Amino acid sequence: MKFTKCSGLQGELTIPGDKSVSHRSVMFGAIAKGTTEIHHFLQGADCLSTIACFRSMGVNIENNGDTVLVHGNGLHGLKQPEAVLDCGNSGTTTRLISGILSAQDFPVTLTGDASIQKRPMKRIIDPLSQMGAQIRSLRDNGCAPLAITGSPLHGIHYQSPVASAQVKSAILLAGLYADGETRVTEPYVSRNHSELMLSCFGADVHTEDTTAIIRPADELFGQKVLVPGDISSAAFFLAAGLMIPDSEILIRNVGINPTRDGMIHVCRAMGADLTLMNVKEDGEPTADILVRSSTLHGTTIGGAIIPTLIDELPMIAAMACFAEGETVIRDAAELKVKESNRIEVMVRNLTAMGADVEETEDGMIIRGGRPLHGAVIDSRLDHRIAMTFAVTGCCAEGETEILGAECVNISYPGFYEELGRLMK
Numbered sequence: 087m088k089f090t091k092c093s094g095l096q097g098e099l100t101i102p103g104d105k106s107v108s109h110r111s112v113m114f115g116a117i118a119k120g121t122t123e124i125h126h127f128l129q130g131a132d133c134l135s136t137i138a139c140f141r142s143m144g145v146n147i148e149n150n151g152d153t154v155l156v157h158g159n160g161l162h163g164l165k166q167p168e169a170v171l172d173c174g175n176s177g178t179t180t181r182l183i184s185g186i187l188s189a190q191d192f193p194v195t196l197t198g199d200a201s202i203q204k205r206p207m208k209r210i211i212d213p214l215s216q217m218g219a220q221i222r223s224l225r226d227n228g229c230a231p232l233a234i235t236g237s238p239l240h241g242i243h244y245q246s247p248v249a250s251a252q253v254k255s256a257i258l259l260a261g262l263y264a265d266g267e268t269r270v271t272e273p274y275v276s277r278n279h280s281e282l283m284l285s286c287f288g289a290d291v292h293t294e295d296t297t298a299i300i301r302p303a304d305e306l307f308g309q310k311v312l313v314p315g316d317i318s319s320a321a322f323f324l325a326a327g328l329m330i331p332d333s334e335i336l337i338r339n340v341g342i343n344p345t346r347d348g349m350i351h352v353c354r355a356m357g358a359d360l361t362l363m364n365v366k367e368d369g370e371p372t373a374d375i376l377v378r379s380s381t382l383h384g385t386t387i388g389g390a391i392i393p394t395l396i397d398e399l400p401m402i403a404a405m406a407c408f409a410e411g412e413t414v415i416r417d418a419a420e421l422k423v424k425e426s427n428r429i430e431v432m433v434r435n436l437t438a439m440g441a442d443v444e445e446t447e448d449g450m451i452i453r454g455g456r457p458l459h460g461a462v463i464d465s466r467l468d469h470r471i472a473m474t475f476a477v478t479g480c481c482a483e484g485e486t487e488i489l490g491a492e493c494v495n496i497s498y499p500g501f502y503e504e505l506g507r508l509m510k
């Protein structure tokens with residue numbers, strides 16, 4: 087896939103469903119009683135992995151495209167799968183499903199692609215084991231494949247060393263099956279989609295500061311779920327609209343949950359011209375966002391805001407190359423354990439395009455204002471890296487070629503077509 091400098095973006099687009107919310111709606115629907123009706127479900131490869139896993143555990147799931155019907159088996163109705171569960175490229179599937187599987191009355195093995203088999207699973211093995219789960223890394227390296235044998239679980243109070251919604255959610259899901267209350271305290275609040283949705287499904291869950299608290303459940307009840315547009319997907323168009331001169335685009339139906347909206351705050355801190363319109367506060371809040379090309383300046387990003395924009399940091403780093411002055415990203419060591427090492431990959435690829443960017447222990451320092459030129463970009467099959475450099479290629483002199491470009495199907499099928507459609 088090749089990109090050259092673009093002379094502006096114009097028009098409107100609707101953002102596909104949120105990946106985190108889509109995964110959870112299938113998982114919670116599968117262990118609820120009755121039917122869960124999911125609208126604007128993300129048909130990305132990651133969410134399809136979640137559907138496939140639950141189908142292989144006997145859950146009837148009708149995937150009609152935009153709408154998905156999950157006919158739940160109840161908390162104790164999953165069946166032992168005949169084969170190894172394949173979580174594909176999806177960390178959310180692997181970690182959240184482990185919380186559920188820890189409490190079932192059958193053994194199961196789960197794994198995923200080459201990237202998943204390198205991602206840290208000790209962060210869920212430790213707390214789930216403390217709850218009484220039997221969960222083992224088959225290669226003894228703290229990664230998948232994982233062998234899980236369901237067992238009776240105890241409530242715990244877990245102090246998580248990382249702000250991670252996947253860790254928190256795995257523990258909360260196991261907590262549904264525990265013999266008492268389960269608490270997870272994080273250094274900073276991570277995305278709270280599990281807490282919000284589990285509560286709608288009838289679970290007794292609440293939060294106190296950075297602690298999520300759940301009590302065991304007898305039953306969950308299927309719900310109608312309206313999936314908001316994914317702000318992590320919208321981020322590429324937000325950045326493109328700001329970075330590409332003579333652009334004005336309206337991005338419709340973007341989820342603006344405060345535990346996810348850090349990108350909007352950072353864009354504004356950098357001087358962006360963004361207007362939120364048609365804000366809806368019901369359930370997961372959404373807005374339409376009008377974005378116009380802007381003169382940007384550098385900023386510092388660290389601390390509590392990091393979990394609210396963790397997946398947007400590659401795009402923010404590239405955007406900082408087009409801002410005046412220095413941008414510092416810190417407290418973001420988690421970037422190293424995503425679908426790729428996103429600090430290393432960003433620094434390498436931005437440097438190849440002529441940027442002044444420096445790798446640090448827990449982030450990057452970007453000195454903006456240098457013009458970028460095209461380069462060959464190895465996406466490392468990381469969907470967010472591919473999309474980041476598609477947008478960056480539209481702002482650079484010469485040609486940018488993205489290797490492994492098809493990986494965008496993980497979270498945003500149709501991304502390149504949408505970008506092309508908006509070009510003047």
Ligand code: S3P
Nearest residue numbers: 106178249250251252253396397
């Ligand atoms: C996710 C949580 C985040 C995020 C990932 C999706 C989720 O990961 O990066 O894309 O759906 O819970 P961590 O929990 O590892 O921070």
